[in-house]
Amino acid sequence: MVANVPLDAADAEACGLTRVPVDLGARSYEIVIGRGALAEAGARIAEVLPGSRAAIVTDETVAGLHLEALRASLDAAEVGHEVITIPAGEASKCFSMFQTVCERVLDAKLERGDAVIALGGGVVGDLAGFVAASVRRGMPFVQLPTSLLAQVDSSVGGKTGINVRHGKNLIGAFHQPSLVIADTAVLDTLSPREFRAGYAEVAKYGLLGDAGFFSWLEANHAAVFAGGPEREEAVAASCWAKAAVVADDEREAGRRALLNLGHTFGHAMEAVVAYDGARLVHGEGVAIGMRMAFDFSVELGLCSPEDGARVETHLTAVGLPTTLADIPGQMPPAETFLDIMAQDKKVSRGALTFVLVRGIGEAFVERGVDPARVREFLARELERESAAR
Amino acid sequence: MVANVPLDAADAEACGLTRVPVDLGARSYEIVIGRGALAEAGARIAEVLPGSRAAIVTDETVAGLHLEALRASLDAAEVGHEVITIPAGEASKCFSMFQTVCERVLDAKLERGDAVIALGGGVVGDLAGFVAASVRRGMPFVQLPTSLLAQVDSSVGGKTGINVRHGKNLIGAFHQPSLVIADTAVLDTLSPREFRAGYAEVAKYGLLGDAGFFSWLEANHAAVFAGGPEREEAVAASCWAKAAVVADDEREAGRRALLNLGHTFGHAMEAVVAYDGARLVHGEGVAIGMRMAFDFSVELGLCSPEDGARVETHLTAVGLPTTLADIPGQMPPAETFLDIMAQDKKVSRGALTFVLVRGIGEAFVERGVDPARVREFLARELERESAAR
Structure with missing residues (x-):
């Protein structure tokens, strides 16, 4: 992990930020992307939510790096604020932390027009967003995502929530932010493993609907990892892709489900390891899940084996895991995975819903997947896993 | 409390139900009102939410009377269902019960298109509605209100929530039901005190915007209490009034705040007695609060003393409390009331917001009420209270 990158307003002005609009009628907002964007946060919040006070929700790790x-920036813009710090890690996305943060926001005497600001990765954003959705039945919400995963995925689109023993994100709300600021310089402070995990979601946008972007990533992934202008380009392209899908289908009645490519398998793996980040983080589950979604599609005769192989090759090239054998520890039987998938939010009338593919950039939602086919596929994946250990 | 009234589909067909539409675009729904409506619940749920299973949330008292x-009715319409019973009383509107009911809905393996049905009064409706808003980020919700208060107020309009030590309903969501069924026959099972408390909200619709309805209530309140056709008329008139306001201003950006007539004072009184229903129930707080809102408006020179007196006379005639002295136990100083009101959801930029009146049927929202004037008024109310004891 490198040291905190110094940021100031002059940097921000100098560097030309990218703005991506999310078009949701009265709830439209902007994603501001670029190196140094965090230094502008105060001024932009004051512009979007004039006269508001704020509660910053952050975690202990991020607070040490970017809170100051x-x-x-808020002081310079005269935005009064309080700080609520939670422990870092997925375990904070729980009922008791939800209650604690709600009460802390009320302790701070914030009013209905004041803002909840999430400064952190997906955990902070999902929890703080659900708090913002719920306190006083909804307060303005600002996302300052500090992980690649949060910048390209979880901070955009309004999905918020917490985990329960039944699965991930099963309790929550759709609550759109008023503003998202993605400072790509803060990504310099991520560990390589965390950056890679976020990259899985970047690759996802290519795999689900933009073969050209996937080819560009095959050629430019090293520069994206190194932090050149290609990084901004990849973040902005991902945000454009997500914004288009969200604008089209805010509450996931249809097309938005495409964003779950790799997630039905991925969520099940996360549940299997009990959300133990030492064994598997979300983006790693998505990477393995996407490779599985491609291979399952190949097996169903929907997709060419060549496209399946290209996916596995690229994910491996950037250092992402692609098989169950890459997850440390014992795997349960196929039935356990199926039981978990049956609790997925995407289940409808007992049939499993999967995002399948006809090739790279050609994902589609299949609502009537036969659980028996999934069981067979999983059994073969698990055999491959045993053989590899 | 009288025995459970037998209801069957033939009764329901015979009695001609009233339907009140709530016009909210894609989230529009109907309120079905009348004696025997509960017997039709299964058929109507199957019509509005075809193929859905359901979780019934109810409390121990209501379960004994109306669950069977x-x-x-659900069995007859082949709507599969589970029952989740909570303890009766305001104390159930808390974080831990919210968590418990969310988990029970997930235990029942309900899917995103399945329904949460609230069978009960305001507590059950508010809690179950917040659960329906939050599980899987939103499930369909059906209200079967069994108290007069819930039928004319809390079941319509989508406000859901729980209480925290900072105040009532401070954590929750706007989540519109898909259907509301108000069976006025179930009101025969209410205690007189509970019925009266709900009647305060009925009177509120006259006081805030319909002087003719208030005059009608002055003439017909005995028949409304006795359970004649005037009761259906009063419930339907109240639902029409609420539906019109909600359709106009779903998220309380403006006109909907009129529905809070009597509620700023009322909520503070409820907080003062720590939500102890033995001392004060919500509708009683609203009755006292409405009388105070009229007298405060008289004191500010906005309303005639005659209208103020008419309000006090009518509320007293039906047996509702109208002064702080009517609340058993000690009252705190005016400052405590002000501190509580400063935490109200309706506070904006430090100024107190009150619903004031220019006369019966002429309420308006005043956003810049000087706390000093409120303090003086409360001090006089408290003097009157001490003198009366």
């Missing part, structure tokens, strides 16, 4: 820069 | 009738 954010507070300075 | 509802289950028979």
Whole structure:
């Protein structure tokens, strides 16, 4: 992990930020992307939510790296604020932390027009967003995502929530932010493993609907990892892709489900390891899940084996896991995976819903997947896993 | 409390139900009102949410009276269902019960298109509605209100929530039901005190915007209490009034705040007695609060003393409390009330918002009420209270 990158307003002005609009009628908002964007947060929040006070929700790790820069920016814009720090890690996405943060926001005497600001990765954003959706039945919400995963995925689109023993994100709300600021310089502070995990979601946008972007990633992934202008380009392209899908289908009645490519398998793996980030983080589950979604599609005769192989090759090239054998520890039988998938939010009338593919860039939602076919596929994946250990 | 009224489909067909539409675009729904409506619940749910299973959330008291009738109606319509019973009383509107009911809905393996049905009064409706809003980020919700208060107020309009130590309903969601069924026969099972408390909200619709309805209530309140056709008329008139306001301003950006006539004072009184229903129930707080809102408006020179007196006379005539002295136990100083009101959801930029009146049927929202004027008024109310004891 490198040291905190110093940011100031002059940097931000100098560097030309990218703005991606999310078109949702009265709830439209902007994603501001670029190196140094965090230094502008105060001014932009004051512009979008004039006169508001704010509660910053962050975690202990992120607070040590970026909180001071954010507070300075809010002070400069005269945005009064309180800080609520939660423990880092997926375990904070739980009922008791939800209650604690709600109560802390009320302790701070924030009013209905004041803002909840999430400064952190997906955990902070999902939890703080559900708090913002629920306190006083909805307060304005600002996302300052500090992980690649949060910048390209979880901070955009309004999905918020917490985990329960039945599965991930099963309790929550759709609550759109008023503003998202993605400072790509803060990604310099991520561990390589965390950056890679976020990259799985970047690759996803290519795999689900943009073969050209996937080819571009095959050629430019090293520069995206190294932090050149290609990184901004990849983040912006991902946000454009997500914004288009969300604008089209805010509450996931149809097309938005495409964004779950790799997620039905991925969520099940996360549940299997009990959300133990030491064994598997979300983006890694998505990477393995996407490779499985391609291979399952190949097996169903929907997709060419060549496209399946290209996916596995690229994910491996950037260092992402692609098989169950890449997850440390014992795997349960196929039935356990199926039981977990049956609790997925995407289940409808007992039939499993999967995002399948006809090739790279050609994902589609299949609502009537036969659980027996999934069981067979999983059994073969598990055999492959045993053989590899 | 009288015995459970037998209900069957033949009764329902015979009695001609009233339907009140709530016009909210894609989220529009109907309120079905009349004696015997509960017997039709299964058929109507199957019509509005075809193919859905359901979780019935109810409390121990209501379950003993009406659960069997509802289950028979759901069975007849082949709507599979589970029952989740919570303890009766305001204390159930808390974080831990919210968590418990969410988990029970997930235990029942309900899917995103399945329904949460609230069978009960305001507590059950508010809690179950917040659960329906949050599980899988939103499931269809059906309200079967069994108290007068719930039938004319809390079941319509989509406000859901739980209480925290900072105040009532401070955590929740706007989540519109898909259907509301108000069976006025079930009101025969209410205690007189509970019926009266609900009647305060009925009177509110006259006081805030319909002087003619208030005059009608002055003439017909005995028949409304006795359970004649005037009762259906009063419930339907109240639902029409609420539906019009909600359709106009779903998320309380403006006109909907009129529905809070009497509620800023009322909520503060409820907080003062720590939501102890033995001392004060919601509708009683609203009755006292409405009388105070009229007298405060008289004191501010906005309303004639004659209208103020008419309000006090009518509320007293039906047996509702109208002064702080009517609340058993000690009252705190005015400052405590002000502190509580400063935490109200309706506070904006430090100024207190009150619903004031220019006369009966002429309420308006005043956003810049000087706390000093409120303090003086409360001090006089408290003097009157001490003198009366």
